[in-house]
Amino acid sequence: MASSTGDNKKYKVIGTRPIRHDGADKVTGRAIYGSDVRLNGAVHGKILRSPHAHAQIKSIDTSAAEKLPGVCAVATGADFPDLKDKIANLGEGAVNLAHLSANVLAHRKVLYKGHAVAAVAATNPHVAEEALKLIKVEYEPLESVTWVLDAMRAGAPLLHDNVVTNSMGKKADKPSNVPTHIHFEMGKVDEAFAKADIVIEREYKTASVHQGYIEPHVATALWNEDGHLTLWTSTQGSFTARQQTAELLQIPISRVTVVPCEIGGGFGGKIAVYLEHVAAMLSRKCGRPVKMTMNRDEVFEGTGPTPGSFVRVKLGATKTGQLVAGEAYLAYDAGAFPGGMIGPGCMCVFSCYEIPNARVDGYDVLANKPKTQAYRAPGATQAAFACESMMDELAEKLGIDPIELRLRNAAKEGTRRVDGPTYPRVGFIETLQAAKASEHWKSPLKGPHRGRGIASGYWFNIGLKSSAAGNVNPDGTVSLIEGSTDIGGTRTSVAMQLAETLGIAAEEVMPRVADTDGVGYTDVTGGSRVTFATGLAAYEVGLDIRRQMTERAALVFKCDPAAVECVDGMYKANGKSLTFRELAGKLGQTGGPVVGRAAVDPEGPSNGFGTHIVDVEVDPETAKVTILRYTVIQDAGRAIHPSYVEGQMQGGAVQGIGWALNEEYVFDDQGRMQNPNYLDYRMPTALDVPMIETIIVEVPNPAHPYGVRGVGETPIVAPPAAIAAAIYKATGVRARELPISPPRLWAAMAAKKP
Amino acid sequence: MAKKIHVTSTINGEPIEFLCDARQSLLEVLRDTLDFTGAKEGCNNGNCGACTVLLDGLPVDSCLVLGVEVEGAKITTIEGIAREAHLHxxxxxxxxxxxxxxxxxxxxxxxxxxxxxxxxxxxxxxxxxxxxxxxxxxxxxxxxxxxxxxxxxxxxxxxxxxxGTKATQPDGRRAAKKQPQAR
The missing domain is CATH 1.10.150.120 ([2Fe-2S]-binding domain)
Structure with missing residues (x-):
């Protein structure tokens, strides 16, 4: 069941559900993903990875591998420029290039099992794999650490001897595994806690989880004889991939073209590069195109994941359920290099509520794991698991309905978040009201071992830069050129905004995602930004085309352009009128082609809120949790293509269900991941989940002409807390560690039995 | 290096011969030798199903089948179910x-x-x-x-x-609606 609320403003295209423009290619197997790229003479690259979680590299001997018949080139970290510490802004987040370089091919030290050490290109992938076995690497193993609190302890094995703690601008004087300490504070926190009627404090832990996209990382590089490098790759941001590759190779960006292929999922994990510049170096060495594809275990052990975390939250409230004070301590692992997801974690921990007095301390912590990457609302889910679970506990202690408690404290226009910003018009209260009014919430849940839970979640929509162009064709269609790689149907949601602006049908806009030489700079597909920001660019392309078409109409009508009226795609003046299509057919006689263009960089991120309701049943014998019913309620601002908005809500919720119940990196005592495959990592299958009901709330975003809010990330935030609340109702056990897997829950249930 | 093995099978209704190494999976043969790239590799160990094809009518993970095993078999891939401008x-x-x-x-x-x-x-x-x-x-x-x-x-x-037949089209296909083209 899906339903939506919204105003009565009528649109012709927005809010309809056309078939996506790239649909036929994707259901027939014709769409070209990264691994489908075929270049004449291409050879295959493979990467040798560290068997140790932490070790010095004493020596690398590639001579035997180089002699194997079929091997075309071998590369190690020594082949690449030695980059000094330099911060590069990659749009959504910044990166230290020295760290990026050492992450994609180890320099002197390996920092996690699976860390890349050397690369081989050979005439086929099997020969390349055989050659990897011939590379002799001498390691001096070091003690490793994977759990965030262990890594923070005095005497923990140090990952980097040149990283010191930066605490709000103050640098410590000795090396540490804690590169950054963040501190936010507002109001009089200690006084407010002292005056509160009730204060509760709890601790929460979450395991590392992977983005889990089905398509492994893949890149094909051709370093041409003229010195130009072309990359065909699976990336969330072609321009970001171009910048990273150029920086890692120390060549000008003008010598790199990135061709974004269809992308088989990303969720934040395909922003940083891993293979691109390695394939490029191998191509330069052997003079042939080099294609590199990761195996699934390489994806788990060498890319992603999102941080494991420890979060402690303290909340103070009045007897009537008014929050008066909040305090949070968050420690997130960053993996092997500084710069994890702690910043947004700190911003999001209290982001759903108006808490006048609050203090947040966050720690970015190094550990012997792959460098963490963004994963759908990066950092927010861990924080929400803590804060939302506590809201449920607080509601119980105060005897207040959990939705009512949230309504009494909900963030709204004017609420100041602890990290500074004040919200413009947001739709959190509306999602709570829709939850309260939903059939799901109102229907009784019967039966033993069952429980219902509710939780809310918040995530930003970043703006960032997007470019687009539209070419008007003589048959009245428009070819739309954009730079946002399309992971989930954004070609269509962007094209629909252009179609709406021009008064033509969605099918009359033909969107194409261009390479880095074919479109203006466009930031990554991430931060729930594409339908918002690239959609805004498409809208402005539409305005530009409309302006030019109006001038052409004036020539045809022999009148002043100001006298031409444009209504629903009809151009009218002096009692005469032309449709968009008729006018498009006259461009050749009125001055030639019409090309609309736009480049946008919208300021001021928007804000997305959601509320989730879940019913579970817990098997009393095995502690297996079954999701009986699930409803996602979310403010979409304006749902451009409601089917794909629902799809984001459903997909995010199911990723959250996996995070809550099953998924985790299991490490042995040597810091080696024990489950780097889908069977043992255990993402949700079709059999693990029910239909996911959706209720789209529409509180238009004042910063977008059609009211769009990004919807991609918010839906992963609430599920773990909602499920934990439901499990509590079913079993009496408050689960405070993710995943709430059967062994963990079974032990807690057994401990509770008399 | 061992000689390649000659295999004859039927793919999407057409008889096809190919040469493959004993160690090559059906997925590799389909994608890299025969250019049927519609079957995708997500895990190469039978966990994800992105490479599913029909082998004599039954769904298999083509990454878990060896190329040499399909001698005499009938294979249907994603490329073989839409024809003559009609989607299945x-x-x-x-x-x-x-x-x-x-x-x-x-x-x-x-x-x-x-x-x-x-x-x-x-x-x-x-x-x-x-x-x-x-x-x-x-x-x-x-x-x-x-x-x-x-x-x-x-x-x-x-x-x-x-x-009165299996579907609107003799082979179970119906006409596609207007399909915008995208690249």
Whole structure:
């Protein structure tokens, strides 16, 4: 069941559900993903990875591998420029290039099992794999650490001897595994806690989880004889991939073209590069195109994941359920290099509520794991698991309905978040009201071992830069050129905004995602930004085309352009009128082609809120949790293509269900991941989940002409807390560690039995 | 190096001969030797189902079948179910129901769905979920995929009633709606 609320403003295209423009290619197997790229003479690259979680590299001997018949080139970290510490802004987040370089091919030290050490290109992938076995690497193993609190302890094995703690601008004087300490504070926190009627404090832990996209990382590089490098790759941001590759190779960006292929999922994990510049170096060495594809275990052990975390939250409230004070301590692992997801974690921990007095301390912590990457609302889910679970506990202690408690404290226009910003018009209260009014919430849940839970979640929509162009064709269609790689149907949601602006049908806009030489700079597909920001660019392309078409109409009508009226795609003046299509057919006689263009960089991120309701049943014998019913309620601002908005809500919720119940990196005592495959990592299958009901709330975003809010990330935030609340109702056990897997829950249930 | 092995099989109705190494999987042969790149590699160990093809009518993970094993067998891939400018009803339902986001798992899901509906034209939601549990999707949360399979079942059986044959087209296809082209 899906339903939506919204105003009565009528649109012709927005809010309809056309078939996506790239649909036929994707259901027939014709769409070209990264691994489908075929270049004449291409050879295959493979990467040798560290068997140790932490070790010095004493020596690398590639001579035997180089002699194997079929091997075309071998590369190690020594082949690449030695980059000094330099911060590069990659749009959504910044990166230290020295760290990026050492992450994609180890320099002197390996920092996690699976860390890349050397690369081989050979005439086929099997020969390349055989050659990897011939590379002799001498390691001096070091003690490793994977759990965030262990890594923070005095005497923990140090990952980097040149990283010191930066605490709000103050640098410590000795090396540490804690590169950054963040501190936010507002109001009089200690006084407010002292005056509160009730204060509760709890601790929460979450395991590392992977983005889990089905398509492994893949890149094909051709370093041409003229010195130009072309990359065909699976990336969330072609321009970001171009910048990273150029920086890692120390060549000008003008010598790199990135061709974004269809992308088989990303969720934040395909922003940083891993293979691109390695394939490029191998191509330069052997003079042939080099294609590199990761195996699934390489994806788990060498890319992603999102941080494991420890979060402690303290909340103070009045007897009537008014929050008066909040305090949070968050420690997130960053993996092997500084710069994890702690910043947004700190911003999001209290982001759903108006808490006048609050203090947040966050720690970015190094550990012997792959460098963490963004994963759908990066950092927010861990924080929400803590804060939302506590809201449920607080509601119980105060005897207040959990939705009512949230309504009494909900963030709204004017609420100041602890990290500074004040919200413009947001739709959190509306999602709570829709939850309260939903059939799901109102229907009784019967039966033993069952429980219902509710939780809310918040995530930003970043703006960032997007470019687009539209070419008007003589048959009245428009070819739309954009730079946002399309992971989930954004070609269509962007094209629909252009179609709406021009008064033509969605099918009359033909969107194409261009390479880095074919479109203006466009930031990554991430931060729930594409339908918002690239959609805004498409809208402005539409305005530009409309302006030019109006001038052409004036020539045809022999009148002043100001006298031409444009209504629903009809151009009218002096009692005469032309449709968009008729006018498009006259461009050749009125001055030639019409090309609309736009480049946008919208300021001021928007804000997305959601509320989730879940019913579970817990098997009393095995502690297996079954999701009986699930409803996602979310403010979409304006749902451009409601089917794909629902799809984001459903997909995010199911990723959250996996995070809550099953998924985790299991490490042995040597810091080696024990489950780097889908069977043992255990993402949700079709059999693990029910239909996911959706209720789209529409509180238009004042910063977008059609009211769009990004919807991609918010839906992963609430599920773990909602499920934990439901499990509590079913079993009496408050689960405070993710995943709430059967062994963990079974032990807690057994401990509770008399 | 050992000599390659000569294999004869039928792919999408056409007899095909190929040479392969003993260690090459059917997936490798399909993608790298024969250019049927619709089957996707997600895991190469039978966990994700993105490489599903039909082997003598049964769904298999082509990464777990050796190329040499298909001697004399009939294989159907995603490239073989739409023909003559008509999508198969399953493909059409996946589009109309927005049952794909990134699309990498879609060919595998469509092939598993075809195998399911060929043997069980009117499956329950549980039967669909069970039969598709070997195909992983990370984007959709499965909801719209399950609905697309339900709608496919309806479309295929409606075709039987209307045309007296298996569907509106002799081979179970129905006309595609207007398909915008994208690149």
């Amino acid at each position: 009803p399953i493909q059409q339902c996946f589009l109309e129901d927005a049952a794909l986001q990134c699309g990498i798992c879609t060919p595998g899901f469509i092939m598993s769905t075809k195998a399911l509906l060929d043997s069980n034209p009117n499956p329950s939601e549980h039967e669909i979920r069970f039969q598709l549990s070997g195909n992983l999707c990370r984007c959709t949360g499965y909801d719209k995929i399950i609905r697309a399979v339900q709608d496919s079942a309806k479309a295929l059986s409606a075709g039987v009633e209307r045309g």
